Amino acid sequence: MxxxxxxxxxxxxxxxxxxxxxxxxxxxxxxxxxxxxxxxxxxxxxxxxxxxxxxxxxxxxxxxxxxxxxxxxxxxxAAGAVEGERSWDPEKLGRDHVTTPVTYPMRPPVGGDHDPAWLNCDGVVYEKAVPDVHAVHALEHGAVWVTYDDRATDADVRALASKVAGTPYTLMSPYDGQDGAIVLSAWGKQVAVDGADDPRVARFLARYVQGPQTPEPGAPCTGGVDG
Missing domain, CATH: 1.20.5 (Single alpha-helices involved in coiled-coils or other helix-helix interfaces)
Incomplete structure (x- = not known):
């Protein structure tokens, strides 16, 4: 093989x-x-x-x-009315400059005839009551006036003072005889609240500081008088 x-x-x-x-x-x-x-x-x-x-x-x-x-x-x-606010017809509020006392129909006043000198309102906190006739002139310039009486707590007063001090075109002072513990006033507008933490405080300031109600927008809040 x-x-x-x-x-x-x-x-x-x-x-x-x-x-x-x-x-x-x-x-x-x-x-x-x-x-x-x-x-x-x-x-x-x-x-x-x-x-x-x-x-x-x-x-x-x-x-x-x-x-x-x-x-x-x-x-x-900044939009719409603030809940609970009161309004007055701006056409019926006087705007004359006067040097005589003025009796206002609301406390604090929200408009009317007033002194030629405005109250300084560039975030000023007054420790004593201020003359209505000067404060009303500040409102005419677009300021918001924050007032309080003995019903407001010390904490609320401090909180409001801090807010006002940081907000141009605002002023703050004590005020006797008002409806609420804390009242915010602008020209023809007003709201009363019980505490500084009420959201209407911020809402009122946002809407009415130099707001649409202002008769003389842009007018100064300095160069006036200090109470």
Whole structure:
């Protein structure tokens, strides 16, 4: 018996060619997969760009909306009447400058004839009562006058004084004979509250400091008299 030392591939016609075809097919398949992956990544990148931009725009819009929302309380405070406030017809309130005593129909007064000199009202806190005729002139310039009597607590007085001291076109003083423990007055407008933490305090100040009721907007609150 003779033994053929050739390999089986050599012994089998076409076996080598079949092996080469399988290798080529494998290489082609791998190449196709790589190309497909690159194309897919490229498409994802192209699509992601606009989506990222859109997402950024949405985020920016949301941020602006948040800023606007934060600004809403102050804007809301300046809009509309304050709950419980009293109003007087400004056409019926005198505005003449007089040097004689004036009797006002409300306490504290919210308008009427007044002294030619206004009370300094650039965030001034007066420890003693001030003349009505000077305070009314300050109201004509767009100031808000905060008054209190013995019913107001020391804590409320301190809190109000701090708020007034930091707010231009405001003044504060004690006042006997008013309706509430704490009263805020502007030209033709007035509200009484029980405490400094009443939200109507901030609302009244926001609406009526140099507000739409002001007969002489922009007139000074300095250069007048100090009580």
């Amino acid at each position: 003779s033994f053929d030392r050739r390999t089986r591939e050599e012994q089998t016609p076409g076996a080598g060619r079949a092996h080469d075809r399988r290798n080529r097919v494998a290489v082609i398949a791998v190449s196709a997969a790589v190309v497909a992956g690159l194309l897919g990544f490229g498409s994802y990148t192209l699509l992601k760009g606009p989506e990222a931009d859109a997402a950024g725009e949405v985020s920016t819009a949301a941020s602006r909306a948040g800023d606007a929302k934060q600004a809403e309380p102050e804007e809301a405070a």
